[in-house]
């Protein structure tokens with residue numbers, strides 16, 4: 001019998017960020033392994049014209065929940081959506097709902113965050129710091145609360161090279177920043193943001209670091225743990241390999257490379273690609289929830305959920321495997337044949353951006369314009385280049401994260417729990433994982449049918465022929481112009497002909 005699965009039986013669990021990437025996998029695993037849990041409260045806001053109920057139904061009826069619907073047919077009764085906006089006071093939760101949450105919640109998993117790197121500092125502070133503070137205040141009023149699990153990021157201290165499982169202080173107290181945000185206008189925030197952020201590369205990582213400080217300072221008597229995942233990727237094993245549903249992190253790059261937009265990226269091929277599958281993160285999260293509630297460690301424990309020190313893989317190896325998978329499983333509607341490489345030199349990067357990214361986009365836009373359609377490729381390419389510029393920081397450096405707490409927890413689990421809640425990343429075979437990842441991007445993110453592969457391959461062959469034709473015509477025109485202007489070129493031409 002799994003101790004962890006049994007622990008969640010009969011429990012009332014509160015999850016923020018449940019509609020996000022990690023949140024969905026967390027609910028899925030909880031419902032599948034502990035179908036006898038009492039209720040999962042999820043704090044959801046209405047979005048994009050969808051009501052709360054529609055959003056929940058969409059999740060429950062999705063492919064990800066296929067197995068859950070078998071194991072736990074009454075899953076929709078287990079999930080209770082509560083209307084909430086984490087940017088509002090008291091999260092804009094109704095009095096009745098708040099009363100129920102305060103009196104019933106046993107465990108909190110706090111996943112909600114803004115993960116945009118370029119979010120305005122005010123908004124990032126509001127969601128990643130102030131909302132965390134408010135949630136901790138709510139938690140302190142919950143008599144039945146057994147554990148509060150905060151999801152942070154391994155990059156909250158990306159300004160350091162070696163990172164231990166401790167909280168590092170930021171130079172300005174988070175409380176001061178929260179207070180200042182009340183009376184600073186946007187112009188002042190914009191001016192002061194770079195000074196506050198110091199050597200953090202973006203508002204996301206900075207506010208996640210502030211969020212950890214808030215957790216430490218406001219923990220009071222609560223049983224708290226912090227989990228720091230690195231770059232979270234598609235599922236490794238559960239509920240099935242390769243599931244992914246957003247364009248964050250490597251996902252967008254895989255799409256861009258597979259469709260032939262991305263030709264070159266500034267990256268160190270030897271830098272460690274610290275990817276971690278989302279199901280591994282969730283298994284660790286559930287194990288930490290159990291351990292924190294049952295063993296009640298004296299201090300707040302931090303768990304690094306990373307792969308680099310246990311089973312390293314570098315960007316070069318990962319990129320090669322991504323490209324070789326495209327050979328077998330091409331994406332549909334490719335703009336060009338997938339071919340990308342890593343460059344390190346700044347001049348080469350500018351050259352490749354001009355020649356391999358911007359020029360083909362402009363040529364294609366001219367073609368669209370000539371055929372009476374709306375040009376869009378240049379805009380798309382600019383967006384891609386902007387995204388790449390934001391990710392570059394993370395693919396040109398390596399970090400070392402110590403994992404003592406995570407390894408300690410692994411040794412505390414029974415063999416049954418080690419199997420059901422496996423977070424031992426040493427067992428991961430990278431080549432197999434990346435192949436399933438690319439396949440998952442095709443199937444679950446791009447929603448492409450596998451039956452379309454022969455047609456996609458044929459399309460790539462056509463693109464290859466267009467490429468040869470274009471190069472031949474380009475060469476002939478260039479040569480013709482050269483012959484017209486240069487005696488040496490003419491001599492070479494006559495020599496060849498002769």
Ligand SMILES: CCCCCCCCCCCCCCCCCCCCCCCCCC(=O)SCCNC(=O)CCNC(=O)[C@H](O)C(C)(C)COP(=O)(O)OP(=O)(O)OC[C@H]1O[C@@H](n2cnc3c(N)ncnc32)[C@H](O)[C@@H]1OP(=O)(O)O
Nearest residue numbers: 116117153247248249250252253257319320340341387394
């Ligand atoms: C040796 C040879 C081998 C050769 C190999 C060759 C290689 C070939 C293979 C390549 C694969 C292997 C290498 C991969 C390297 C990846 C490194 C990853 C590092 C990640 C580190 C993460 C560390 C921290 C982890 C964490 O702790 S947290 C999670 C991380 N957080 C994020 O990843 C958020 C990032 N994003 C944003 O920060 C915002 O997205 C923003 C970017 C500002 C845009 O912002 P904006 O321009 O305003 O655009 P949006 O409004 O967002 O979107 C507007 C429209 O663009 C869409 N779109 C949003 N995104 C993306 C995206 N990426 N890519 C594409 N499209 C996207 C969106 O769908 C919407 O489409 P629409 O609806 O309009 O149709």
Ligand SMILES: NC(=O)C1=CN([C@@H]2O[C@H](COP(=O)(O)OP(=O)(O)OC[C@H]3O[C@@H](n4cnc5c(N)ncnc54)[C@H](OP(=O)(O)O)[C@@H]3O)[C@@H](O)[C@H]2O)C=CC1
Nearest residue numbers: 017018019020021022085086087111112113153229230232
């Ligand atoms: N993905 C990754 O690579 C990594 C993620 N993490 C951390 O994991 C956690 C989850 O990330 P991930 O699932 O990828 O992020 P997502 O962007 O997929 O999900 C964010 C969640 O937060 C919710 N949310 C955002 N703003 C509000 C608001 N004002 N009120 C209520 N809910 C809100 C979103 O709801 P809605 O659907 O309504 O927008 C969504 O459910 C975050 O704390 C992140 O820092 C850490 C390391 C890496």
